[in-house]
Amino acid sequence: MSSSMSACGAEQGLITVDQALALILDNAQVLVAEQLTLDQALNRYLAEDVYSQINLPLFSQSAVDGYALCAPSTIEPKSSFELVGEIQAGHGSELQLKQGQAARIFTGAKIPVGTTTVARQEIVSVIDSSNIEITESLKAHSDIRDVGEEISIGELLASQGQQLSVGAIASLSMAGVQTVQVFQYPKVAVVITGDEVAVSVEDFASGKIFDANAPLIKAWFQQQSQQVEIFHVADTEHAVTALIQTLSQDYDLILTTGGVSVGDYDFIRPVTLALGFEQIFWKVKQKPGKPIFFATLARADHSACYLLGLPGNPAAVYMGMQIYTSTLLNALQGQKQPPNWFSAVLTHDLKMDARERFLRMSASFEQSVLKVKSLSKQQSHMLSNLMQANCLVRIPAGKSMFEGQIVQGIFIHS
The missing domain is CATH 2.170.190.11 (Molybdopterin biosynthesis moea protein, domain 3.)
Incomplete structure (x- = not known):
């Protein structure tokens, strides 16, 4: 492999996006179930089938x-x-x-x-x-x-693994269901690393920047109807060690941003390994987000703590949340499936890159055909095009793409 290919992130030893996703699915241990009232269960996954105890209508x-x-x-x-x-x-x-x-x-x-x-x-x-x-x-x-014309006693209402949408909750409620068994949602800690976060405009004079990652991640989880706890940690080995050690005993997932590459102040991976985590993968042949890190810790009670380390650039964090964090969270709740990629027609040419790319694009239907168009400002430190993006599109590694070719992607709520 040429030095230029290595320099742009395609060095030997990198795994593919699909391999990384498969490793997440293979290593995620489904969490136990819990009983919730219907008004607490939006977006959760059923841990058992639900059968009707009544007829619908109840009477003619x-x-x-x-x-x-x-x-x-x-x-x-x-x-x-x-x-x-x-x-x-x-x-x-x-x-x-x-x-x-x-x-x-x-x-x-x-x-x-x-x-x-x-x-x-x-x-x-x-x-x-x-x-x-x-x-x-x-x-x-x-x-x-007629009595029972919609649903009869003993009929299956919802299947194990089904996600409880607004419509599903309404349907179960009409059938008199008040509580459901759902897979426990993982307890998540978010760790934002770095000394460069600005608190005020005056901090810019010392080279600091505003933090987009914490608000991005918090909002992403809110969109899933979930709350997470966010921690900031300085770029010192002692501080990172103390925090990860504490969190690993109380949380199912530690999600980190920054500190996973090979810089002098990138402590997430060495600290995690020193604390007994097993590395599942590190570095994926993708752009943005090459140095993504995934590791697991087996705890004494036979439960596990997972650490998913995302690079610090906000575009890499955003992509990592949509592709990898989502896959892991679903797998922990019994949904061991890769993302549901759509197929669409590319509306313009794209140059080749050594890594698979996730590009923020705009998707729309034209004469019943789904078409996607790339947006400008795709660099990993830029987020402004999320104002227009409604999908992330996969562009294969090592291939020039041309107008009219079919590509895969996922829809996003930017």
Whole structure:
């Protein structure tokens, strides 16, 4: 391999993106389950199947505001019925209809015994307080929701591994489910390394910069409906050792930014290994984020602590969160699957690079074809194009890409 290829990050020994993802999935130990109320379970993964304990609907009910009727067959226009009562939704009734009788009824109300059909109020003419007339032909069993027509007792509502979306929670709630068994969410500590973080504009005079990584990561987890604890640590071996040693006993995942390369002040990897972590991989043939580091620690109680070390450049952190952190978090909750890549058409040429690249792009449909367009300012220290990006697109290593070729990517919420 030429020195130029090595210099741009394709030196020997690097693993591919797919190999790194496979290693994460192979080494992630699924966490135990816990029981939560439905209002706590948004975005969590079910640890067991959920079966209905009730019928839906619970009882046969009216689908409209109208009149419950008792008639032997199809009702012809100008048929009259004796009005014998009224039934509101949510109110019980002992009313029983006989042939030729009707009851005022409202949407969702339980139909009385003897009902053969329901006439919506738009086709009913009220003659007087005791009699009504049907103005249109009406078939038997119209506008009746039958007991159990949607869900019956014992029917599967949701499967193990399913993520609880807003719709899933609404569906389970309607079926009377109040609590669910879900895989425990990993307890996450975020460690931001470095002495260069500015607190005020005055700090710029000494060469410091504002921190984008902590707000980026905190917001990313908030988007997943999860809270994390964030720690800042100075670039000293003693400080990094003390913090990682403490966190490794209390957290399932330690997510770090910076300190994973080969600089004089990059202490994350040597400290982690000295504390007994096993390196799973270090350095991936990708851009940005080559020096990503993944290690595991087996604890005395047979549980594990995972450390995922991301480079310090904010674009590398962002990519690492979307690709690797997401994969690891899902795997710890029983979802051992790689990212769900989409396929799209590239709208322009791209030069070759020795490493696989993740480019921030804009995706849109044109005549039912998904197309992606690269954005400017792709350097690893830049984030401004996230204002326009809605996807990360994989560009293969060592290949020039041309307009019209198919590429893979994932959608993001920037």
